[in-house]
Amino acid sequence: MQGHGYAQPVQQPPHPATLVFLRVLFVAIGFTCIGFVSWAMLLRLAIVTRKSLDWGLFVALLAADVLSIVLLGSEPGDEIHTTGGYVGLTLLLGSLVAATAYYLAADIRHFQKQRDAYRAQHPMAPAYGYPGPASPYTATTVPTMPQSPHTPPPMPHTPHTPHMPHTPPPGPPMATPPPQRPAPARIDQVRAELDELSDYLRKHDGHHEGNHEGGR
Template identity: 70%
Template sequence: MQGHGYGQPVKQPPHTAWLVLLRVLFVALGILTIGFLAWAMLLRLAAVTRRSLDWGLFVAVLAADILGIVLLAAEPGDDIHTAGGYTGILLLLGALVATTGYYLAADIRHFLVRQQAYRAQQQAYQAQRQAPAYGYPAVATPYTAATVPTMPATPTAPVHPVPVHPAAPHNPPVVPHPPVPRPPLATPPPQRPAPARIDQVRAELDELSDYLRRHDGQEGGR
């Protein structure tokens, strides 16, 4: 298995000394030409930032410089004494001042943001390289091995295997039937002695009485 891929490092911006030298060179070119080449600063800025706003400003400054040069060229004589000549001078000087301020601010901001992004991505790239690859354990350094204490392993009780009983055959559950209530047994009425039994006892008593009378009579005759 392979680890995570590493992103390509961002292109490092130019050195600060080189950027300062370019800024001084383009600003000096605009000032020494009294604004005739002020558009060169915006041309470099638009080529670096590649923004539509900077390209639009470059076209506007270039048009202003061309118009100023045309008005100055139409001035009769060597001295400036007409409204057209003064307008041409104002266009050149105004474009020079505005272009210089905007060029320096935009160029410094652009490369400052680019430098910060480069540092952040470099830090992320280094952290990604130091992270352990997927599927491989991290290698402990002597520093981490000496400073991180290791906890002793606690003894664990042996695990006994649980016996597995074979499953009983599947029988349908027996549903108990509710008991059927039985009617209570009728208690028989008390039985009266049969009349024949009473008559038999009475007869026996009569016979015994007759026997006693006869026995008494015989004793008296003697």
């Protein structure tokens, strides 16, 4: 019994700007040529999708364009006067509108599915500035030992430093007051008192001598 094997890798779709440019280019070609080359849109779509439906629509549109060219070419003059000419013009313009609508819808749907399938096979990298998903092979875990409910949690170890006595910083030296000198006023006062005392003694001695001589 055999397995299903590996899934075929999905090709990365073109850039959205490239797809928009191609869609605008092919649609512009179809409308510029008034529908005569509208089959080019379905040809590109059939080559891209590789679906039998798209190839069948391409063949049908090509036949409708050829038929419309034949009907318009059968007109005798430059203007349309016959029923065949009107039928050819209607077929040409109708096929152009239908081909444009189908081409845009099918092309957008095809590349949207291809983009989704590519993202499923290749997860996109995380955007700049956002953390990506954690990988079980790169994440590092630190094993922790089971603790008993009665065991206190370990305290963080801090280095023990011996206790040093606190000595206050030496203050500035005390300024010694300068020796106080006696005020000059005090000296003068003492000197005046001594003079008065000496005058008093002198007067007293003189008075005493006068009384003594008068007694004789």
